[in-house]
Amino acid sequence: MPTPPRLATFEAWLLQNGAILHKIARAYATPTDRDDLHQDLLLALWDALPFYRAEAQPQTFIYRVALNRALNWTRTRRPHVPLPDLPAPTRDTDQLDQLYAAIAQLPELDRSLILLHLDGLTYAEIAQVLGLTETNIGARLTRLRQRLKEMLT
Amino acid sequence: MNLESYEAAWRNQAAPTPADLARRARRAHRGRFLILGLATVNTLVATGVAIANASFSPLTLALPLLALGVLAILIRRQLHLRQAWRQSTEAVADALHLSLREVDQELTSQKTLGLYAALTVPLFAVLLYQLHAAGKMNQNAVFSLSLMLAGVYLGNAARIWYRRGQLLPQRDHLQRVIAQLR
Incomplete structure (x- = not known):
């Protein structure tokens, strides 16, 4: 079977996994910088696409690329004062805003971990993305979920 | 909730x-x-x-x-x-280590450049003095060349200082994130 063109694969990935990039941009950037980071993540994904090998799930690959770029982005950016966000008045959005605010207070690596967990990745998949052991991930997640619970109550 | x-x-x-x-x-x-x-x-x-x-x-x-x-x-x-x-x-942990290595390498090369400059500045000074003493260069030529060399070295020093100012916080940041892996 011929290899699908790069653009077609890119579009298909964005259709299925585009939300991942939004979530990562929201977790790692302030509202003013979010669009910049999102653009950066899109470009990173486009650039990394030729290096994709089918042994990993596209979702795992996208997470790797996007989290690496987001972490890289935070180290080269000067810290900005976050501006207040304007949430839409729905119940789900309110909850999400609180959750994102709580996530933004976590250390960088914990943010990655909780994003992957919230998106329903298995321990094995999280281990593949982060390069940690499954045992380590289990222990960290238990601690993190506890911490989030405390932050949200 | x-x-x-x-x-x-x-x-x-x-x-x-x-x-x-x-x-x-x-x-x-x-x-x-x-x-x-x-x-x-x-x-x-x-x-x-x-x-x-x-x-x-x-x-x-x-x-x-x-x-x-x-x-x-x-x-x-x-x-x-x-x-x-x-x-x-790469996996996030590996990519972080690679980034840290890259930053460390650049810091080392900046340090080497600084050392090289520190060694060559007195050498050039002695060289110019010798040329002037031997009558190979007049006062004006020595002054012009010194001024040009000073400009080049100051420019390099400013570049090294600026880049180090960028790299050191990045190294600290990476070390802090890598510490979270443990």
């Missing part, structure tokens, strides 16, 4: 508009490649016209040199991007 309801809200989030995302990405790439393509075509056409007219002006020589310069920049950028892509496709 408990954490489970927050998790459910997260997972119910609607997907973004993929058509918009793809269109934006396409536009960004199209613009970049259009500019590079036009610049290359322009250079080649201008060089071709100049050669056909057999008018060997400085411009005739400058254009291929310019094209070579652009080519060198593109190759350099491509090599750098390859490295960046390799990092971006």
Whole structure:
């Protein structure tokens, strides 16, 4: 079977996994910088696409690329004062805003971990993305979920 | 509200508009490649016209040199991007270690440059003094050359100082994130 063109694969990935990039941009950037980071993540994904090998799930690959770029982005950016966000008045959005605010207070690596967990990745998949052991991930997640619970109550 | 309801809200989030995302990405790439393509075509056409007219002006020589310069920049950028892509496709922990190594390497090379300057400044000073004492250079030439060398060294020192100012916080940041892996 011929290899699908790069653009077609890119579009298909964005259709299925585009939300991942939004979530990562929201977790790692302030509202003013979010669009910049999102653009950066899109470009990173486009650039990394030729290096994709089918042994990993596209979702795992996208997470790797996007989290690496987001972490890289935070180290080269000067810290900005976050501006207040304007949430839409729905119940789900309110909850999400609180959750994102709580996530933004976590250390960088914990943010990655909780994003992957919230998106329903298995321990094995999280281990593949982060390069940690499954045992380590289990222990960290238990601690993190506890911490989030405390932050949200 | 408990954490489970927050998790459910997260997972119910609607997907973004993929058509918009793809269109934006396409536009960004199209613009970049259009500019590079036009610049290359322009250079080649201008060089071709100049050669056909057999008018060997400085411009005739400058254009291929310019094209070579652009080519060198593109190759350099491509090599750098390859490295960046390799990092971006590694697992996060490995990519962080690679980034730290890269920053450490650059800091070392900055330090080496600084040491090199610290060694060569007194050497040049002695050299200029000797040339002047031997009557090979007059006062004005010594002054001009010293001024030029001072400018070059100060420029380099400023560049090293500025880059170190950028790299040191990055190294601290990376070390802090890597410490979270333990």
